Amino acid sequence: MIDRVINSRGFDNFDFRFIGLIFVILGVGVLSIYSVTHDQGVAFPFYAKQIVWILLGTVAFLVMWLSDYHRIARLAYPAYAIILVLLAVVLFEGKSSRGAQRWIPMGPFAFQPSEFAKLVLIVTLAHYYSKAPRVGWLQRVVLPGLLVLPGLLLILKQPDLGSGLSFLAVYAAMLLMVGMRSKALGVILLFSLMLFPFAWEMMWGSLHDYQRQRIMAFVDPAYDPGGKGYHALQSRIAIGAGELTGKGLYGGTQSQLKFLPEGHTDFVFSVFAEEWGFLGVLALLILFVTLIWLSLEIVARAKDQLGALLAVGIICMLCFCVVVNIGMTAGMFPIVGIPLPLMSYGGSATIMTMASLGLLLNVKRRRLSFF
Amino acid sequence: MATAGLHDSELGELQRRLIILRVGLLLVVALLALRLWHLQIREGPYYRDLSENNRTRSVIMEPARGLIYDRNGVLLANNVPSFTLYVSLEDVKNRELLIEQLTNLLGLDEALVRKKLTARGSKQLPRKVKDRLSLREATLIESHRLDLPGVMVQVESQRNYPGGVTASHLLGYVGEVSPEQLEKPEFADLHQGSIVGQYGVEKFFDRLVRGQAGQKSIEVDALGHEKRTVVVEQAHAGDNLYLTIDVRLQKVAENLLGEESGAIVALDPRTGDVLAMASRPGFDPNVLSRELTPKQWAEIVQNEGRPLNNRASQGQYPPGSVFKVMMAAAALESNTVTPSTTIHCNGGYQFGRRLYHDWKAGGHGSVDLRRALIQSCDVYFYTVGQRMGIETMASFAHMFGLGEETGIELPSERIGIVPSSAWKQKAKNEPWLPGETISASIGQGYVNVTPLQMASLIGTVANDGVTFRPRLVRAVMDRATGALEERPAVPKRTLKLRPEILPLIKEALAGVVTEGTATRAKSALVTIGGKTGTAQTTALSKEKRAEKDIPKKFRDHAWFVAFAPVDAPTIAVAVLGEHMGHGGSASAPLAKVLIETYVKLNLPAPAVVPDGAVVRDADAGGQDTR
Numbered sequence: 002m003i004d005r006v007i008n009s010r011g012f013d014n015f016d017f018r019f020i021g022l023i024f025v026i027l028g029v030g031v032l033s034i035y036s037v038t039h040d041q042g043v044a045f046p047f048y049a050k051q052i053v054w055i056l057l058g059t060v061a062f063l064v065m066w067l068s069d070y071h072r073i074a075r076l077a078y079p080a081y082a083i084i085l086v087l088l089a090v091v092l093f094e095g096k097s098s099r100g101a102q103r104w105i106p107m108g109p110f111a112f113q114p115s116e117f118a119k120l121v122l123i124v125t126l127a128h129y130y131s132k133a134p135r136v137g138w139l140q141r142v143v144l145p146g147l148l149v150l151p152g153l154l155l156i157l158k159q160p161d162l163g164s165g166l167s168f169l170a171v172y173a174a175m176l177l178m179v180g181m182r183s184k185a186l187g188v189i190l191l192f193s194l195m196l197f198p199f200a201w202e203m204m205w206g207s208l209h210d211y212q213r214q215r216i217m218a219f220v221d222p223a224y225d226p227g228g229k230g231y232h233a234l235q236s237r238i239a240i241g242a243g244e245l246t247g248k249g250l251y252g253g254t255q256s257q258l259k260f261l262p263e264g265h266t267d268f269v270f271s272v273f274a275e276e277w278g279f280l281g282v283l284a285l286l287i288l289f290v291t292l293i294w295l296s297l298e299i300v301a302r303a304k305d306q307l308g309a310l311l312a313v314g315i316i317c318m319l320c321f322c323v324v325v326n327i328g329m330t331a332g333m334f335p336i337v338g339i340p341l342p343l344m345s346y347g348g349s350a351t352i353m354t355m356a357s358l359g360l361l362l363n364v365k366r367r368r369l370s371f372f
Numbered sequence: 373m374a375t376a377g378l379h380d381s382e383l384g385e386l387q388r389r390l391i392i393l394r395v396g397l398l399l400v401v402a403l404l405a406l407r408l409w410h411l412q413i414r415e416g417p418y419y420r421d422l423s424e425n426n427r428t429r430s431v432i433m434e435p436a437r438g439l440i441y442d443r444n445g446v447l448l449a450n451n452v453p454s455f456t457l458y459v460s461l462e463d464v465k466n467r468e469l470l471i472e473q474l475t476n477l478l479g480l481d482e483a484l485v486r487k488k489l490t491a492r493g494s495k496q497l498p499r500k501v502k503d504r505l506s507l508r509e510a511t512l513i514e515s516h517r518l519d520l521p522g523v524m525v526q527v528e529s530q531r532n533y534p535g536g537v538t539a540s541h542l543l544g545y546v547g548e549v550s551p552e553q554l555e556k557p558e559f560a561d562l563h564q565g566s567i568v569g570q571y572g573v574e575k576f577f578d579r580l581v582r583g584q585a586g587q588k589s590i591e592v593d594a595l596g597h598e599k600r601t602v603v604v605e606q607a608h609a610g611d612n613l614y615l616t617i618d619v620r621l622q623k624v625a626e627n628l629l630g631e632e633s634g635a636i637v638a639l640d641p642r643t644g645d646v647l648a649m650a651s652r653p654g655f656d657p658n659v660l661s662r663e664l665t666p667k668q669w670a671e672i673v674q675n676e677g678r679p680l681n682n683r684a685s686q687g688q689y690p691p692g693s694v695f696k697v698m699m700a701a702a703a704l705e706s707n708t709v710t711p712s713t714t715i716h717c718n719g720g721y722q723f724g725r726r727l728y729h730d731w732k733a734g735g736h737g738s739v740d741l742r743r744a745l746i747q748s749c750d751v752y753f754y755t756v757g758q759r760m761g762i763e764t765m766a767s768f769a770h771m772f773g774l775g776e777e778t779g780i781e782l783p784s785e786r787i788g789i790v791p792s793s794a795w796k797q798k799a800k801n802e803p804w805l806p807g808e809t810i811s812a813s814i815g816q817g818y819v820n821v822t823p824l825q826m827a828s829l830i831g832t833v834a835n836d837g838v839t840f841r842p843r844l845v846r847a848v849m850d851r852a853t854g855a856l857e858e859r860p861a862v863p864k865r866t867l868k869l870r871p872e873i874l875p876l877i878k879e880a881l882a883g884v885v886t887e888g889t890a891t892r893a894k895s896a897l898v899t900i901g902g903k904t905g906t907a908q909t910t911a912l913s914k915e916k917r918a919e920k921d922i923p924k925k926f927r928d929h930a931w932f933v934a935f936a937p938v939d940a941p942t943i944a945v946a947v948l949g950e951h952m953g954h955g956g957s958a959s960a961p962l963a964k965v966l967i968e969t970y971v972k973l974n975l976p977a978p979a980v981v982p983d984g985a986v987v988r989d990a991d992a993g994g995q996d997t998r
Contacts, residue, residue, distance in 0.1 A: 134382070178386050178393075238426065241411040241419025254427045258592070275423075279412040283405065290401055297390055297397075306383045313386070316393065324400050331407050 015295070016362060022292045023062075023343065023358055027055055029285065030344030033273045037256045037264040047265050047346050054348045058355030065359030066366065073360065074307055077121070077128035081152070084121045087114035088155035103159050113349035115156050115164040120357050122152060122168060123314030126175045131307035135179070142176060163339035167321055174317030175310065232268075235261045237332045239271040240282075247278030265346040267338055271330045289323050299365040308364035315357045427591050429460055430497060432563065435583030436529045438610030438851060440543060440573065442619040443645075443975075449543055449574070449657075451529035455505035457513065458498035459489060463522030463592070473520060478502065478509055481665065491551075491564060500548070500565030504530060504662055531567070531574075531661045537654045539622050541682035542615070542646075542782070542844070544572020545657035561585075571660075571680070573613065573844060576781045580848055583610030612849040614856075616645035624969045625650035628962040633950040635683035635823040638966060641831035641935065641944045643861035644840025646780070647970065649824070651683040685778075685785045688820040689948060692907030692955070693748045693889075694931045695815025697833060697877065700745055702768035703756045704873045711876060714738045717751035721810065728754055728810050731906070745880040746888035748904060750814050757813020762804060765812060766792035771867060772829050773839055774821055779864065780842040788825060791818035816908060823948045826933050830903070831944030833881070834935035836874055837867035882938045885960075890932060893960035898971045899938040902945075902963060904955035905931030927951040932959035936967045943970050 035048035065073070091105055091114055104111035126145055135141050149172045157165045239255035242248065251257060253275035256264035264272045274282050296316045303309035319342050326341040328334040340347055342354045411419065440449035457478075464470050467489060475482045480502060488501050505513070510525050517523070531546045547570040553559045558579070562568065568582060569575035586607030591600050625636040629652040638647040655672065664672075672680060681687060703709045719735035721728040730736070730750040736743070744752035757765060769775060775790030789795070791812055793804035811817030824842060832839040841862040849856045867874075881901035884890045889904045907929040930952040935941040945963045952958035 178389055180382070180385055180389065235426075237411060238419050238422045240408065241415050242423035243412050244416035244420060245413060254591075255423050258427050260423075260426050274408070274412065279408060279416075282408050282412065286401055286405055290397065293397060294394075297394060301387050301390055303383070303387070306386065309383055309386050313390075313393070320393075320397060320400075324404065327404050328407075331404070331411055333404075333407055 015298075015365065019292070019295050019358075019362060022288060022295070023355070026285075026288050026292070026343040029273065029288075030269060030341075030346075031055070032250070033269050033276070033344065034265045034346050036251055036253065036276060037269075037272050039251075050348075051346050051351070054351040055355070057348070058352045061352050061356035062359035062362075065356045066362050068363065070308060070311060070360060070363045073363075074124055074128040074131070074311070077125040080121045081125045081148075084114060084118045085151055085155065088118060088152065088159075091115075092155065092158060103161050110348060113347070115159065115161050116347075116349040116353045118152055118156065119164065119167050119171060119318055120315075120353050120360075122149065122171055123175075123311065123318060123357075124360075126172065127307055127310035127314055130175070130179050130310055131305065141179065145172065145175070161338065163325075163337040166325070166337060167318060167339065170321040171314055171318050174321075175314055178310065178313045178317075232262060232336055233329075233332055236268055236271045236330045239268075240274040240331055243275040243278040243282070245279050247274075247276050247281055250276055252276055267326065267336075267340055267345060268330055269345045270327050270341050273344070274330075293320060296361055299361060303364055312361050312364045315361045318357070319354070428589050429462070429592050431458075431524075431526070431588040431590055432497060432565075433586035433588050433605075433607040434528050434567065435585050435607040436609040437531060437546070437567070437574075437583060438581040438849075439612045440581070441612065441614050442617050442622070443615060443846060444618060445614070446619045447534055448539060448615065448619065449531065449533050452532045453527050454503060454530035455507070455510040456500060456526045456528045457502040457505055457509075458524045458526055459501050460498045460522045460524060460592075461489065464489075465521055470520065470522070473516070474501065474523075477512055477516065478505075484665075497563055498524060502663065503528070531657075533657045533661075535619065536658065537656050538619065538626065539617060539649070540572075540654040540657050541651045541684070542572055542617065542622075542649050543657055544569055544574035544576075544783075545655075545660035546570060546574050547661060548663070572657075572682075572782060573615070575783045577613060577845060581610040581613060583851070584608040609851040611851055613845050614847040614849070616640075616643075616647065616843055616846045617649065618647055618973065618975065620973060621648040621966070621970055622650060624648070625966055626652065626654070628947075628965055629949070632952055633677060633683070634952065635687055635946075635948050636962065636966065637684050637823050637827035637946045638970065639827050639831045639842060639944045641835035641840070641941050644828075644831075644843045644864075645846065645861070646842050646844050647943065647975075648966070649682075649684045651681070651687070653677040653679040655679045682782065683823065683948070683950075685780055685782050685822055685824045687948070687950075688786050688788050688822055689929050689931075689950075690817070690819055690907040690909075691815035691821045691826060692905035692929070692931055693750075693814060694826055694829075694903050694905035694933050694955075695813075695819060695821075696745060696748065696753050697881070697903050697933070698769055698772045698774070698829065699753050699756060699765070699813060700741055700877050700880070701772075701833075701867070701869055701873055702765060703741065703760060704876070705768070705869050706760055706764050708756055708760045708764075709741060711741055714740045715744070715752045715755050717749050719751070721751045721754040723754075723758070723807055723810055726807060742876070742880040742883065745877070745903070746883040748884075748889050753813045754810050757809055758806075760813075762792055762809045762812060765809070766790050766795070769819075771865075772832060773865070774819075774825055774829070778822075778824050778828050778842050779862075780824060781844045785824070786822055788822055789818050789820040815905065823946045826931070826948070827944055827946035830933040830935055830946060831941075832867060833874055833877060834901070834941035834944050837869055839864045839866070878935075878938065881935075885934075889956040890934075890960040892956060893932065893934060893964040895936075895964050895968055897968050898936045900934050900936040900964065900967055901938045901941075902932055902934030902960065904960060905929075905933075906953070906955045907931060909951070924951050927953055930958035931955045932963045934960075934963045934967065936971070943967060 031048055031051055034051050038047040087105065091103060094105065103115060104113050125148060129145055129148065149168060153165055153168045156168060235255060239253065239261045242255060248254070253272055255261045255275050256272040261268055261271055273285065293316055296312060300309050300312040300316065303312060322339050322342045325334055325337065325339050329336050329339070340350045342350070436451045439447065442448055459470070471482060471485050471489060474480055474485050485501060488499050505525065513520065513523060513525050533543060546567050549559055549562050549566045549568045553568065554562060554564065559568065566585070569578035574581065584607065587605045588601055621638060625638065625648040629636060629650055633652055636648065636650040639645065640647055704711065716738045717730055717735040719730045719733050731748065735751060736747050736749045739747065739749050739752050743749070769790040774788060776787055777785050791808070796802055796804050808817050812819050828839060828842060841864045843859070843861055845859055847856050847858050878901055881903055882899060884904065885893045885900045885902050890902050893900055893902055909926065909929060928951070930949040932947045932955045933945065935944045945966055947959040947963045949958050
């Protein structure tokens, strides 16, 4: 394996740009986290921890980059089984926070299986579709759906609406990219439309109070400025107050004075937007779009279906998280707990995202080593 | 390795489908950018304002009220630091919880706290919930600060009256501006929780003493904790007042009344300066200036002694024989009698079917005006009054300032009653009865006066007919510039009497003290002139009245008005003892002590500059309007 790395062209210009982009975005994230938490007054503040996560994430990135993705794919089913077990463990042994039970305590830290579940699901689905030709809507849609279902249910049970939606998004994106005969697509659309009222009823009924409030807060953020709508409103105020050029580093009063909760995690984008303004936001969007554009290049040049599916799944997951996170901070979507990839504070999410990007780059590297 | 052969065609399809992702991505990102442009550029200024409001809170800085001194610079009212509890409604997350917490922590009345927090008014301005927190309460709040979002403890100045009950009616007290007051134009620049004078000088001169509130704009975090002060608009302290009273004389006057109900007023007849104004029972303005519970308030208001009543300017009593001073002047000026006219007094005056008694059984014999005053002969004045008629009597009474405000600078002064046929028609819708003229001529019946009016009346006589408006504040110091503005004495009216009349009356009043009804006021220190009065409060029979054990509330009011020294009077005094019996025995000795105290104080002519205050006018020190 080592000689393959040496034999290949190794670290080329593409890799340099790709990895460079990742670390620029990571750096912007750390800066924003630093801005919010620099006066935290503890020995090991969030921005310092985040740097540790990034170092661990770099290790994960390298491992996923330099391994053979076919080998990784072969571990898909057992890995998925392990993740299901961990998700079940979370429900019973997990640490809860704000009404949700998502973490498995590990010493001073906590491990969030639902984050890793996303990557494992991508690998599993890619493995499933590439292993044999899947024909007919049973093989294309229903069987993988059954694969997704237990993980989805366990995640929704925590409840983690954000990760659940990511799960569904990954499944939908894979389906779309694998391609369906229009007849099957029609059937699915028809069924989902028919099932929608029931699904809505079931979903609304199974939602926790705070989730319903979040959805209500989305419909009318002003209805409870001190409650869940408070979050959405303060986030919009933070972003809007940034205006064209922003208030400057540490100048964001919304986050500095704690009007905006969760400024270092799910709402890090609002912090960034308040401090750097519309110009900063545009620059950040361009960074993300460029990263995804490069990733799409990898898919376009993927040598086999497995590689392409892996890359597409990862891209879709990243896109979904970026869009939904920014959309929710800007008040376009309800507040679902989806962190901003590479920027939000969080060990599991950072490591998982970097591992995903490592795997993505792996797909490109393999292509080179094969010819 | 090429295991993908079976479905390699699908790879190509997949790669072609990437265009969906590309277009979709660009579309979605464009949407995001559009939304952010809308938030940050189009609505940016609006959200910037919102974020400013989020972080800044206006805090009112209450001004320090002006200080109040007596004529010699002795401090009567100042301000001491105290802790005040405010709640910023914007930062309160759960009002009911907060009400419960405050009720539990400080033992406050729940309804009261609720009222404060739910009262209408600006949400931006913090609400004052409680003042005069103890140090313990303040620390209790501070230590629970994290659990009490929006709660602030401010250090503010609290009104303090070092003399306690001394001069309480005169100084008055302060309190929160009431909702009704806030609607009036003179309180327009105030807000809920502002402190204003509610009584006495504090109320009358509130505009000067109040000062001007400042505003502090502080940056707070999401929990309402103060981070830093952004803008400060300084509060301006109110002006200092220098009163005309001498607190030493005031204390003597109050002690003279002791536990009795009554009033003592001492004026300088040359200027109208109020040297002392005592009213008993009194109250502690320190207590009244605090926030009282409804129960405490009810206790004060329903107190039978009516301690909040300033008997000097608000108590109305029949003047009794003191009225004869005015009657004597009226009789001479209206030519009803001459100084040598004598009237025989046999102890009663028959009018129609009714016999009007003299106070002295058996009578005074033949008396002229001088003797009638000295011995306070009722029959003489019955006769004079009957001859003069009620209308003449009323017009002279008005000349002496009865039935009208003296113009003292205190709120709610009462004017008493000068009866006349027109008055009776208006007030009671009944015609005037001739017998009522006879009662009125010795200051009984419908006649009602305040002790202040009596002091002013005797001062007018002492000052040869020139009345000065009673003056309480002789100088105001602007706290900003330090300039001391002397307030001039204001002549009110000059009696139009023939020049020989007042000297004659003054001489007779000196006789009252040397040989008449007020020998108990005779002083070795100074010559005193005066007139006693014993005002009946109920129509008790002569026999009953003589009994010693009649209930106190049926006993007579004891009056004594006096001036001294007789040759060149510098002090005029009115003493009223409610239900204290005879003026000559009960009130005259009090006046004597007061006058002797005054003489011993040997006050310089008014306007000594106290306490290093800057005098704007270099020769203001000697201004003495005579």
